Amino acid sequence: xxxxxxxxxxxxxxxxxxxxxxxxxxxxxxxxxxxxxxxxxxxxxxxxxxxxxxxxxxxxxxxxxxxxxxxxxxxxxxxxxxxxxxxxxxxxxxxxxxxxxxxxxxxxx
Numbered sequence: 001x002x003x004x005x006x007x008x009x010x011x012x013x014x015x016x017x018x019x020x021x022x023x024x025x026x027x028x029x030x031x032x033x034x035x036x037x038x039x040x041x042x043x044x045x046x047x048x049x050x051x052x053x054x055x056x057x058x059x060x061x062x063x064x065x066x067x068x069x070x071x072x073x074x075x076x077x078x079x080x081x082x083x084x085x086x087x088x089x090x091x092x093x094x095x096x097x098x099x100x101x102x103x104x105x106x107x108x109x
Contacts, residue, residue, distance in 0.1 A: 004049040004066060008106050012048055013073055015065040017098035019089070023058030029092040030054050033063055036085035041065075044082070046072020061093075070100055 021029050030052055037050045048066035055061070067073040076082055090096065 004051055004064070006103055006106055008103050010103055012066045012068060013070045014101040014103065015063065015067065015073060015098060016101055017063040017065075017096055019061040019063070019093040019096045020059060021061055021093050025092045026054055026058045026061060029061045029089060032085065032089050032092060033061065036089070037065075040082060040085060041076070044072075044076045044079075046075070073100065 019029060033050075033052050037052070041047055041050060046068040048068060050063060050065040053062040053064065067076075
């Protein structure tokens with residue numbers, strides 16, 4: 001698996017999916033997304049990397065994932081083989097908001 005690199009103008013597509021969860025479901029959602037990434041997503045054509053973040057108040061989980069292109073990401077979504085873990089994650093979340101992004105600006109100290 002390739003490391004996440006954040007560079008303005010990079011040709012990758014970035015998925016940022018913000019899940020709202022009850023604190024008692026946060027750990028389960030993190031584990032579900034981690035397992036899905038290890039067992040399935042990292043083997044899907046076009047996958048570059050994924051990072052799972054848990055908010056310290058227990059109410060959010062963020063999946064920051066990079067794909068070679070939006071087309072690769074959409075092909076993954078269309079493949080029924082990937083739907084099982086998506087349903088599992090959705091069942092643990094109160095809501096989720098997946099959006100594709102491009103990196104416009106990067107700043108370092």
